[in-house]
Amino acid sequence: MFDRDTRHGGSRERGTRAVLDALEAGITAAHPDTVLSDAIDLEGSTLRIAVDEYDLDSYESVVVLGGGNAAGRIASHLADRLGERLAGGVVVTDDPAPAGPVDVIEGTHPTPSEPNVDGARRVLERARACDDETLVLAPVTGGGSALLTAPVEGVDLDDVRTLTDELLRSGAPIDRINAVRKHVSALKGGQLARELAPATTVGLVFSDVTSNDPSVVASGPLSPDPTTYEDALEVLATYEIDAPAAVTRQLRAGVEGTVAETPGPNDPALESASVTILADNATALTAAAAVCERAGFEPLLLSSSIRGEARAAATTHVAIAEEIRRSGRPVSPPAAIVSGGETTVTVTGDGTGGPNQEFALGAALELPAETVLGAVDTDGIDGPTDAAGAVVTPDVVDDERRARAMLADNDAYPYLDERGALVRSGATGTNVNDLRVLLVPATDDHSRS
Structure with a gap:
């Protein structure tokens, strides 16, 4: 299913293959x-x-x-x-x-x-x-x-396209985004x-x-x-969304009662x-966890509701991996952290990427040694790119200063692409949100990763 650079051998490549197998199993289960x-x-x-x-x-x-x-x-x-x-x-x-x-x-x-x-x-x-x-x-x-x-009368396709782009760049959660979409x-x-x-x-x-x-x-x-229409207007104000004039007119007309709710x-x-x-997302997570378990990793099904900024969520996953390595809590290594949900990105830069790519690059900056992380959108399309997401190891970041600068510019795609870390599947035929697998090998037995 996934097309990814496999130039690297040894334990790194075995870990990458195990992560890809788990991700593919999750998507297949939700097909x-x-x-x-x-x-x-x-x-x-x-x-x-x-x-x-x-x-x-x-x-x-x-x-x-x-x-x-x-x-x-x-x-x-x-x-x-x-x-x-x-x-x-x-x-x-x-x-x-x-x-x-x-x-x-x-x-x-x-x-x-x-x-x-x-x-x-x-x-x-x-x-x-x-x-x-x-x-x-x-x-x-x-x-x-x-x-x-x-689109409703008075709103055209260009208006909807502009609105969609602004909503997706705002960092607003999907229920707030869709409150606006419903009312146009x-x-x-x-x-x-x-x-x-x-x-x-x-x-x-x-x-x-x-x-x-x-x-x-x-x-x-x-x-x-x-x-309601009032809720939709509140979303535009809260997230400072510069909506087309036709959209704003429609929402205000709804608040005034001149168009039906x-x-x-x-x-x-x-x-x-x-x-x-x-x-749903749990369908994919359960299947991915089962593959990890068969590969010798104790699965930790973290949550199917991970949300918020992608980089912040990545840091939390890294912290859990560190705790597993350090204390064996909440599970003992070799372990697999499996999570889903939908993280967001508040776009402030001019780069190219998607939430799963930002998650992967943000995590790669701090991943413990020998760990492997995969993060994909189950529909095969992460943001406005041709990648589903990425699979990363700590050595993907070979220039920390540049990696942080590109992440700050929302430009994870080219950085990961240059290093063969992107995974591509094309449209998968399903969509049950994001899927992430983080493998944490035992410190005294890296061969199992």
Whole structure:
């Protein structure tokens, strides 16, 4: 899966390979083919999704509508499972796959483009054609906020692109970012569910948020929105986001009541929609930890909710590795620290990189000897780069002064690239947030790393 420089031999390369194996296992465990093989079953006319069952003979048509990094693979799996029972549909994704009668629109992520807008509009058009005899299977996955871009009247694609860039550079957490996105969209914040009503809609969610709150995943197109226009304006003020004038006008109009609020909790328009979380960050972490254990490292599943600035989180991970080496607490070496969640970067420089690259470079500056760290985004796209993240050892930093200067300029990508530390996978077909593995070998037995 991962393409990475493997010039280095010995224990360093064995440790790197062990980290890559664990990261790949985590991503594979969260891939739609793996997840849906267990979560979905069809016996006769009975479709089982997790613990819920649907009699397909009770519906005139079954369609697939949704979007996100994993949506193409989900649609493909559903097409294979349902065969002629599937009437069609539309999904927007950056990782397309053949999906029978379902139209798979290839869009871009994390910055939206015209195909995203066209695809989202087609999703809405198909949604409005559904009725109470339609069963809608709706992939809602990480990346859907960008891929399902349907600007409200008065806001255009350039406005959304500028807003997206400003939001992602601000360091704001994803729930705050999506509070803004929902209120300049005709689809997000429960509005797709409103358009689908009265069809029976089942959201198939692959969560890429630490809270597993479906109203945040892909900006919650099927879920009641607990946020308001006023909340969105507060985000812009708190994080000093220079939003386009059209966006500010829309939000102020919402506060003044001249445009409708998104559907909130208990809105009857959403009663026919439900969501099921089929995979999340813990799915990937559990699989990665199992690989580490088989390789001889006692796994410490630290948390699936690591958040905050990437560099600060990296320092905390290094401190835990130091404690393991020094005292054998909270686990004895050889050990593997496994964590997930979603760190952020407040961009103040002019460089290139992503949260996982900043995490990796920040950690490499202080890693204990013989340790190996891997940090990737499970969708294969870390920030606006072609890298999923990086795998580093202490000797990746051969010029500390330059490394710190480039990190300060948010320019981790070229520094890591020059040293063969970046890992690349392309789109992975899933997105369940970040995944990190830090191997801490026993001090008297480095050969196990």
